[in-house]
Amino acid sequence: xxxxxxxxxxxxxxxxxxxxxxxxxxxxLPDGTSYNSYLIEGSEKTAIIDSVxxxxxxxxxxxxxxxxxxxxxxxxxxxQDHSGSIPMLMELYPSAELLxxxxxxxxxxxxxxxxxxxxxxxxxxxxxxxGDKSLTFIYTPWVHWPETMVAYLKxxxxxxxxxxxxxxxxGSELFDDDDxxxxxxxxxxxxxxxxxxxxxxxxxxxxxxxxxxxxIAPSHGPxxxxxxxxxxxxxxxxxxxxxNKVVIPYISMHGSTQKMVDHFSRELIKRGVKVELFxxxxxxxxxxxxxxxxxxxxxxxxxxxxxxxxxxxxxxxILANAIKPKARYAAxxxxxxxxxxxxxxxxxLLPNLKVEVLGSVxxxxxxxxxxxxxLTQLAELIYLKHRDI
Ligand code: FEO
Numbered sequence: 130x131x132x133x134x135x136x137x138x139x140x141x142x143x144x145x146x147x148x149x150x151x152x153x154x155x156x157x158l159p160d161g162t163s164y165n166s167y168l169i170e171g172s173e174k175t176a177i178i179d180s181v182x183x184x185x186x187x188x189x190x191x192x193x194x195x196x197x198x199x200x201x202x203x204x205x206x207x208x209q210d211h212s213g214s215i216p217m218l219m220e221l222y223p224s225a226e227l228l229x230x231x232x233x234x235x236x237x238x239x240x241x242x243x244x245x246x247x248x249x250x251x252x253x254x255x256x257x258x259x260g261d262k263s264l265t266f267i268y269t270p271w272v273h274w275p276e277t278m279v280a281y282l283k284x285x286x287x288x289x290x291x292x293x294x295x296x297x298x299x300g301s302e303l304f305d306d307d308d309x310x311x312x313x314x315x316x317x318x319x320x321x322x323x324x325x326x327x328x329x330x331x332x333x334x335x336x337x338x339x340x341x342x343x344x345i346a347p348s349h350g351p352x353x354x355x356x357x358x359x360x361x362x363x364x365x366x367x368x369x370x371x372x373n374k375v376v377i378p379y380i381s382m383h384g385s386t387q388k389m390v391d392h393f394s395r396e397l398i399k400r401g402v403k404v405e406l407f408x409x410x411x412x413x414x415x416x417x418x419x420x421x422x423x424x425x426x427x428x429x430x431x432x433x434x435x436x437x438x439x440x441x442x443x444x445x446x447i448l449a450n451a452i453k454p455k456a457r458y459a460a461x462x463x464x465x466x467x468x469x470x471x472x473x474x475x476x477x478l479l480p481n482l483k484v485e486v487l488g489s490v491x492x493x494x495x496x497x498x499x500x501x502x503x504l505t506q507l508a509e510l511i512y513l514k515h516r517d518i
Pocket of ligand 1: 209211
């Protein structure tokens with residue numbers, strides 16, 4: 130058996146996926162990830178909260194080898210990296226009751242072909258007793274699927290939060306231990322997965338704020354033994370606060386857009402505006418997503434391919450539109466050879482962004498003095514807009 134003790138009767142029994150480098154075939158995982166599963170042993174009953182990615186079912190089975198009886202299997206979230214080994218758990222512990230939220234029932238049936246008669250749903254605020262420990266379920270929809278919920282163990286002040294408040298990283302350390310790298314991984318995770326659901330997260334944070342919490346046990350990454358750190362970070366990330374910062378994702382093919390980006394970024398820096406540049410031909414899109422969490426402005430730079438945006442820029446615009454950063458302002462800069470509809474093409478990809486478009490600067494061929502002057506004026510406009518932040 131493999132188990133890491135959080136407190137008496139509470140162990141983490143999941144998997145470290147050290148080698149995974151991509152999630153959803155999209156999101157970079159520079160430090161791997163973990164699929165945390167929790168064993169809760171009360172004086173009368175035993176529960177397992179969430180399972181692991183089915184790719185690791187054999188290793189998970191070995192982790193469970195000394196657990197003779199389980200009364201409850203609890204699914205806080207139906208996505209397969211946590212639910213995928215639940216069918217195996219149900220075979221291993223046929224008398225266990227599978228508990229989930231009502232919205233999860235259909236998802237577990239559809240995704241894992243679980244017999245619906247084997248599922249029991251719990252209501253919002255319902256508590257089950259394990260004897261000297263109890264678990265109270267709190268619906269926290271849209272972190273990041275509609276069915277998600279958390280479980281609160283009040284006797285030990287532990288909140289089991291599944292994806293919510295988690296971080297993608299594999300490691301031997303069980304707890305965050307105030308390591309800034311864990312918070313950075315959590316911000317990356319928030320940016321990539323949670324950011325589109327800011328208003329739901331705000332409401333969910335309001336539900337867990339009144340709880341007395343010593344530990345937050347998510348389904349990815351270390352257990353938070355400094356829970357205030359991640360809760361207050363989330364409160365900031367979902368707030369309306371933005372930084373005096375311009376994020377500039379761009380591509381350059383023959384150097385003209387690069388020259389424009391360099392001039393523009395220097396004009397911003399001269400004015401005391403923070404800039405973060407991302408050359409999309411080499412960038413880690415996770416870092417770009419993190420930069421977008423609190424940037425006031427996004428300026429997209431693109432050359433023209435045929436008459437539209439460069440496909441890599443278009444791809445990034447689609448991603449930015451999907452993760453819905455709270456930026457207040459946007460602009461497009463770039464270049465073209467003989468004709469262009471690049472600016473319209475990019476803006477059409479950003480309907481979800483609630484931004485004021487401050488303008489565009491587009492150069493034919495080499496960026497010459499007139500275009501550089503326009504970029505200087507755009508930098509000044511952004512500086513003036515940011516003074517109100
Ligand atoms: Fe970690 Fe939404 O699954």
